[in-house]
Amino acid sequence: MSSLRSLALLLAVTNVAKAEYVWPTKYDHFEDMLVMHSGYRRFGFGDLVVPCGFGSNTVGRQTAAEWVRTAFHDMATFDHTTGKGGLDASIMYETESGENAGTAFNNTLSDIWEFVSPRTSVSDMIALALVASVASCGGPEVPLRLGRIDATEAGPLGVPEPQDSLETIQADFDRMGLTTEEMIALVACGHTLGGVHSEDFPDITGPEDVSPSNVPKFDNTHTEFDPAVVDEYLNNKGINPLVFGKNETTNSDKRVFAADGNVTMHKLADAATFKSTCAEVFEKMINVVPSTVTLSEPIQLIKVKPYLDTFQLNSDGSKFEVELHVRLRSTKGKGYESPPSSVTIDVLDRKGNRTSLQAAHATLKGGQSYGFFSETFDWYLLTTELGVAAGAESFKIHISTSEGEEVLDNGGTGGYPFNDGVISGTQSCLDTTGTQGNVTFDLYSAVRSDLVQDLDGVPWISFAHRMPQQGAVTPRIVVEKISMAEVSTSVDGYKFFKGTATTPSSGWSTRYDLGITLKNGKEVTREFIRTPSTSC
Ligand code: HEM
Structure with a gap:
C-alpha cells in the first residue's frame, strides 16, 4: 500500500520536529482525558467505553462501535475539492437525515457533551472517542491531533449507504480524498466492531425479528479489534450482514471488499498488518478536517506534569495555600519504572529566595493512575503554605533516582509559573x-x-x-x-x-x-x- 506507507512516512517526519513541552498548555486537559482512566486520578471518559462490549446497559448497544461509526459519518461529507466538511461535528445537526439512521449519533453526542468545554470542541471529542474506542477494543494506538473547530449548521449529505453501487461508493470515498485501498481498509477496520440494528435496517437483517436485541454482527468477534471480519469474508463463511445478507442490493461490504480483486483484503488478513493499516487509515480519517482548520502536532504523553490544584489566599491573606500534584509517567520503557527516591519542589519567591519542599507519594488508590496501552502514572503531592509577602514566582521539580538527580525547569523556561498576579x-x-x-x-x-x-x-x-x-x-x-x-x-x-x-x-x-x-x-x-x- 504505497499511499499508506507514504502517509506513515510523512507523519514520522512531522513528529521529528516536536517542541519541548512547556506547562501549562491548552491541551493539558485533553492529555488527561486521553490517558487517565482509572486509579488515583481519573477523568471518567474511559469508563464510557470500557470494556469494548460495554453499551451503557442498553440492549443492543456497543458504545465503542457507535463512537467509531459517528466519527466516520461526521467525516464522510468532506469534499477535498472545496475543503469543506470533514470531522467538524456537523453530525450534531444531521441526525435526522436518512443516511444517519439509528441512535448511534445522538448516543455518542450525549456521551461526550459533559466533556465539551472552551478547550474541547465537540469535533475533537469525536476524534478522541474514536481513539479511545479502538484502544479499548485492543486495537492500535491512533495518534491524536487537536484543534478541530465545530460547524454551526448541517453540512451537505454524502455518507455512503448499503444500497449504493460500488461506483457510487467509490466516488464518495474519492470525494473524501481517499483511495480505493484506503476505502477497503477503512470499511474493514470499522466493521470489525458492532453490527447492524434490525430496528433501523430491517431490509438488511430481515423482517422476521425486529427488536432492540437483534443486532447481527459484522464478525464473530465483534468486541475484539481483529481481522476476523476479513478472514470470514475471504473464507466465504461468516455472519457479516453486509456480505452474506440475503438481500444482494444491500451487500455493500461485499462490493467494497472486492473492489481491487481482494488484494487489500488479503494483506489485511495478517493481524499485524490489519492493526498497523487501521492505525494509518483511522488517523487519516480523523484528520480529514475543513481546509480552514490547522491541527496540532500529535498529543504526546507528558513524562513529568504538574497540577497546581489549589493556589489561593488563606483567610487573613498572609499565606498562599498550595496543593500541588506531580504526575510521573511510570509506563514500562517510557518513564520512571522504579520509584524515585525523592520528588522535591524547589520554590522560587519573587524576592529571589529558593525553598526546597518534599512531595510525598500519594497514598489513595496506591497513588497510581492507569490508561490504555498499559500506561501507568505515579502521583506525588505537596500541600503547603507560602508567605504572601515574598510572593510566589515559580518552581522547579527535582527527581532523584538511582541514576542521579534530574532537575526539570519547564522545558528550559526557568521554572513552572505560580502566576500569583x-x-x-x-x-x-x-x-x-x-x-x-x-x-x-x-x-x-x-x-x-x-x-x-x-x-x-x-x-x-x-x-x-x-x-x-x-x-x-x-x-x-x-x-x-x-x-x-x-x-x-x-x-x-x-x-x-x-x-x-x-x-x-x-x-x-x-x-x-x-x-x-x-x-x-x-x-x-x-x-x-x-x-x-x-x-x-
Ligand atoms: C461503504 C461504506 C459503509 C457503509 C455502506 C456502511 C454501512 C453500515 C450500516 C448499514 C451499519 C449498521 C448501522 C446500525 O445498525 O446501527 C453500519 C454499522 C457500522 N459501521 Fe459502517 N458502513 C460503511 C463504512 C464504515 C466505515 C468507513 C466505518 C468506520 C471507519 C464504519 C463503522 C461502522 C461501525 C463501527 C458500525 C457498527 C455500529 C454499531 O454497532 O452500533 N462503517 N455501517
Whole structure:
C-alpha cells in the first residue's frame, strides 16, 4: 500500500520536529482525558467505553462501535475539492437525515457533551472517542491531533449507504480524498466492531425479528479489534450482514471488499498488518478536517506534569495555600519504572529566595493512575503554605533516582509559573434561586496590588456558557467577557474584584478564565477554572 506507507512516512517526519513541552498548555486537559482512566486520578471518559462490549446497559448497544461509526459519518461529507466538511461535528445537526439512521449519533453526542468545554470542541471529542474506542477494543494506538473547530449548521449529505453501487461508493470515498485501498481498509477496520440494528435496517437483517436485541454482527468477534471480519469474508463463511445478507442490493461490504480483486483484503488478513493499516487509515480519517482548520502536532504523553490544584489566599491573606500534584509517567520503557527516591519542589519567591519542599507519594488508590496501552502514572503531592509577602514566582521539580538527580525547569523556561498576579477568590459561589432556568455565579479574583495600578481597564472574566441548542443534543460553548468591579475588602498585597455570570442551569458546570490586561498590553490570566458548587 504505497499511499499508506507514504502517509506513515510523512507523519514520522512531522513528529521529528516536536517542541519541548512547556506547562501549562491548552491541551493539558485533553492529555488527561486521553490517558487517565482509572486509579488515583481519573477523568471518567474511559469508563464510557470500557470494556469494548460495554453499551451503557442498553440492549443492543456497543458504545465503542457507535463512537467509531459517528466519527466516520461526521467525516464522510468532506469534499477535498472545496475543503469543506470533514470531522467538524456537523453530525450534531444531521441526525435526522436518512443516511444517519439509528441512535448511534445522538448516543455518542450525549456521551461526550459533559466533556465539551472552551478547550474541547465537540469535533475533537469525536476524534478522541474514536481513539479511545479502538484502544479499548485492543486495537492500535491512533495518534491524536487537536484543534478541530465545530460547524454551526448541517453540512451537505454524502455518507455512503448499503444500497449504493460500488461506483457510487467509490466516488464518495474519492470525494473524501481517499483511495480505493484506503476505502477497503477503512470499511474493514470499522466493521470489525458492532453490527447492524434490525430496528433501523430491517431490509438488511430481515423482517422476521425486529427488536432492540437483534443486532447481527459484522464478525464473530465483534468486541475484539481483529481481522476476523476479513478472514470470514475471504473464507466465504461468516455472519457479516453486509456480505452474506440475503438481500444482494444491500451487500455493500461485499462490493467494497472486492473492489481491487481482494488484494487489500488479503494483506489485511495478517493481524499485524490489519492493526498497523487501521492505525494509518483511522488517523487519516480523523484528520480529514475543513481546509480552514490547522491541527496540532500529535498529543504526546507528558513524562513529568504538574497540577497546581489549589493556589489561593488563606483567610487573613498572609499565606498562599498550595496543593500541588506531580504526575510521573511510570509506563514500562517510557518513564520512571522504579520509584524515585525523592520528588522535591524547589520554590522560587519573587524576592529571589529558593525553598526546597518534599512531595510525598500519594497514598489513595496506591497513588497510581492507569490508561490504555498499559500506561501507568505515579502521583506525588505537596500541600503547603507560602508567605504572601515574598510572593510566589515559580518552581522547579527535582527527581532523584538511582541514576542521579534530574532537575526539570519547564522545558528550559526557568521554572513552572505560580502566576500569583491573578488568583481565584475563595468566596466564589453559586446562587441557584434564579428564574427562567438560570443560575448565577458570584466570581471573585484577587489581583496583586502592584499590578492594579498598571491596569488597562478592569479585571475580567472569560466565562464559557454551555448553551442548549435547538435540534442538537450537545450544547454550544459561548464565551462571554464579563467586567469585574473592585470590592471593599482587601488584604496586604492584593485587591479583590467581583463579577457575576448568569447561565442556564443545565450547563452550570463549566469553566472560566480570570484575567487582567496591563497598560503595556500584556495579559495576566488564571485559566480553565471550574465553576464553584458552594452556595452563596
Ligand atoms: C461503504 C461504506 C459503509 C457503509 C455502506 C456502511 C454501512 C453500515 C450500516 C448499514 C451499519 C449498521 C448501522 C446500525 O445498525 O446501527 C453500519 C454499522 C457500522 N459501521 Fe459502517 N458502513 C460503511 C463504512 C464504515 C466505515 C468507513 C466505518 C468506520 C471507519 C464504519 C463503522 C461502522 C461501525 C463501527 C458500525 C457498527 C455500529 C454499531 O454497532 O452500533 N462503517 N455501517
